[in-house]
Amino acid sequence: MIASLGSVKLREPRNPPAVLAKNKRSKAVHAVRAAAAGSPRRERINDRRAVILRAALDLFSRFGLHGVSVDQVAERAEVSKSSLLYYFANKEDLYVSVLRDLLTLWLEPLRAFSAEQDPQTAIANYIRRKLVLSRDWPDASRLFCLELIQGAPLLRDELAHELHDLVMQKAEVIQGWVQSGRLAPVEPVHLVFALWATTQHYADFAVQVQAVAGRTLNDPDFFEQTVDNVQRIVLHGVSASSTRKPTPVKKRRTP
Amino acid sequence: MIASLGSVKLREPRNPPAVLAKNKRSKAVHAVRAAAAGSPRRERINDRRAVILRAALDLFSRFGLHGVSVDQVAERAEVSKSSLLYYFANKEDLYVSVLRDLLTLWLEPLRAFSAEQDPQTAIANYIRRKLVLSRDWPDASRLFCLELIQGAPLLRDELAHELHDLVMQKAEVIQGWVQSGRLAPVEPVHLVFALWATTQHYADFAVQVQAVAGRTLNDPDFFEQTVDNVQRIVLHGVSASSTRKPTPVKKRRTP
């Protein structure tokens, strides 16, 4: 099994741009594992691991577990294959290690919901935060999406517990907002799904967004336009009869 | 081609219901190759191709191009590997053949948008139609999603033309609705994205939906609840101040 990168990107040259950088926070994420670091030696080891994890995320998010060879990850991380297999027991261990780090990042914005907040503000903030994530870590979003689509065999347990519990807990908060009349009647889980879907879309389907809109979230103007529109749609809907702040749409180029 | 409902139920035994039928268009699509069909022999060949394509969709949508071997597709289609490779030049040819059929199906609901419609009805209908697709062909949705996430190397051209043109055309329709005051001010592409995202979510992330809500679109009650909630959110928003038809939420179990 397994395939070469070549077979996916048919029309592209080998050797993708060695750019990774960009993601300065990755270290923070992996610091979970670094736990009781301290000694400079530990640090170096964790750096090494972090570099490998970063490379793995980059490749797995684009080609999937089976679309990437251990060799390719090693090459991108600039370590030898054997060295990589010193840090991670095997390919799957590497893959799961990447995924675990993502789950925390992924669920973070939802945790912010709490009953005492103003629901409209909470939702507007959530949308912005999630779109920031989609902009800054699109590959994290994509890898998570890939895994979910394929039935999340490696995350099933976490989904069934951690995620389920969190959503149920927040569903109660939302339900409270509805019952107190501060939110229109809506089934909480569907609101959560709508929030996830509309925001992650811009990361997961960046290619499609680019094809259709000509821009992605990396364009600051498009980013703000997106935040604004998603907030409007979810909060006020597109129905003309809806009461809404009379925020006229600025004349914007839509390529 | 097209999918069986079976692909959602992940823990089931091999050999899904050999049902395919259902989509009579598959034959028409492959008729490209069949050229001047007609003879019963030609028909049998196309059946064979269709069975293989069906099996391929089922597997590719769950494991991706690289997660499935030609042998596995052959086994599921109940033909020998060599026989499969008689109908399709190679693995990639098979994969692309599956994808091409999907694009049409995928874009169909959007084509229905036309200026003379009432926007609210058009959007409500779109949501229902797309959710029907998500329910009945979840693996079609997923395979398309998989391909898009990975940058759609094999669909890039179609995306850049067919899809781009269609969306631009419908964006004008939406823009017209906004300008005539029949729709709240919204940037058309973002509305399109929101419609896609919220509806496909239920197919692509069926595992997550199952984990969180305890049900999927296959449950008729949950299906109607989903249609209702997505329509509300997109049309009227969740903001309590919105004018909305006073449709009280029926008391529903949310496991």
Next chain:
DNA sequence: GTCTATAATTGGATAGAC
């Protein structure tokens, strides 16, 4: 058109030197 056998390659994982 379909099958069996097999060639040719890829890629995960390990052994063992340094």
Next chain:
DNA sequence: GTCTATCCAATTATAGAC
């Protein structure tokens, strides 16, 4: 901890009989 060399399983694709 890191590297080179290598083993071995899995897979794509083809050859050639029927």
